[in-house]
Structures are given as structure tokens and as C-alpha cells.
Amino acid sequence: MGLFNLLWDPTYVLVLIGVALSLLTSALVKMTYARYRGVESKSGMTAEQVAQQMLYGAGIYDVQIVPIAGDLTDNYNPTNKTLNLSQTVYGSRSVAAIGVAAHECGHAIQHARSYVFLGLRSAMVPAVNICSTISWPIVMAGFLLGRNYYLMLAGIIFFGMAVLFSIVTLPVEFNASHRALKILKESQMLDRKEVSRARRVLTAAALTYVAAAASMILQLLRLLLLSGLLGNRRD
Secondary structure (H helix, E strand, O other), X not given: OHHHHHHOOOOHHHHHHHHHHHHHHHHHHHHHXXXXXXXXOOOOOOHHHHHHHHHHHOOOOOOEEEEEOOOOOOEEEOOOOEEEEEHHHHOXXXXXXXXXXXXXXXXXXXXXXXXXXXXXXXXXXXXXXHHHHHHHHHHHHHHHOOOOXXXXXXXXXXXXXXXXXXXXXXXXXXXXXXXXXXXXXXXXXXXXXXXXXXXXXXXXXXXXXXXXXXXXXXXXXXXXXXXXXXXXXXX
16 A cells, blocks of 8 residues: 555655656757757857867867767766767757757866866766665665655655755756856857857756756655655654
């Protein structure tokens, strides 16, 4: 009965709200990117060229820009210092693609400047990977064993690490976009109107991280409600 309550009960509406938020923001990103991927920048520069100029302008010469498979799979890898641009972004001259590439450059600049939240997020990755894997099995075991207080508490603490990671990610993403848009504007690689369009793309993308964090928080709240730990009660 305990496991059934964990999988389906009135508090499951919190999970559904999180799913709805994630779906809405994902759709917004695709819609916004599709809107501006056909709008070429007046400079005629590709996203790769813009990224290279941004890195050099920031005094960063040891980051390699490489094309990768996929659509919007762009990322910066601080481990091997590679700025990975997806096939639809790398050679594109669109305002949308340039905005995405500039955002990833923002992460590279964060790394070079030792941005505190990026360092914190990177340091958390190994622990979060472990906690995310074991948190739910421990919580379920607690419910199966008659709502074992200590097992449920341990599982929720482990899950809380993943929640904290999603929260720490927010300033990292917003700061990267802020750095990117500021450089694009000051360098005049995009004009004022183009910067505004790039901002819309990056804002939509940032909202997916907000939705992910909100979803994680709602799941944590659900676990606390189901376990009775929110009111510090032991069954």
C-alpha cells in the first residue's frame, strides 16, 4: 500500500505540474528558435566565426570549437575545453544560432574567469550523479518497509542534492546569457534589433532550466508530504 501511495496519490498533481511546465518551456524554445533560425544576421558571420571572435576577444585561445551531431545539443565542456556546436548551429548565419553559440562562449568565459557558481556546479556533478541514482530506490525501500523514517529521510536528502544542483544551475545559465548578449552588443557583431532577437531565444532556453528546477522542487515537496517528514512526524 505504501508503494502504491508513492506512485499514485493526490500529491501526484505536483509531478504533473512539473511535467506541464517542462513541456511548455520546451515547446517555447523550439518555437522561438524556429522563428529566428531563418533570420540571417547582417554581419554575415557564422555562429562558429562569432564564437571564435568572442573567445579571442576574451583572451581565450585554448578552447577548441567543434561541430557535433544533433539539434540544439550545444554545450561547453570544461574538462577538455571544447565548445561543441550542433550541426544546425555551427555553420549557420542566423540570429538564433549566433545567440546559442554566444551563450556557450559565455560558459567558456565563466570557466576562464573562475565563475564561482560554475565551479560549484562542476564540483557537485560526481556526488549528484550518485545521489540521483540511489535516492528513489532508498525512498521506495523506506515505504515498503512500513515508512521507515531513517530510510525515507536518507533518500530525501540524496534527492535534495539533485534539487540543489538544479538551483545552482540557474545563475550559471543566466550569467552565461548575460555575458553573451553584452559582448554581442558591444562588439556590434549583431545590431540592436538582432541582439533583441537573440535575447528572446536565450530567455526561452533559460526558462527550461527554471522549469526543471521547479519540477525538482515540486517532487521534493511531494516526497516530504508523503513521508510525513514535512511536519517532522514519524509513523
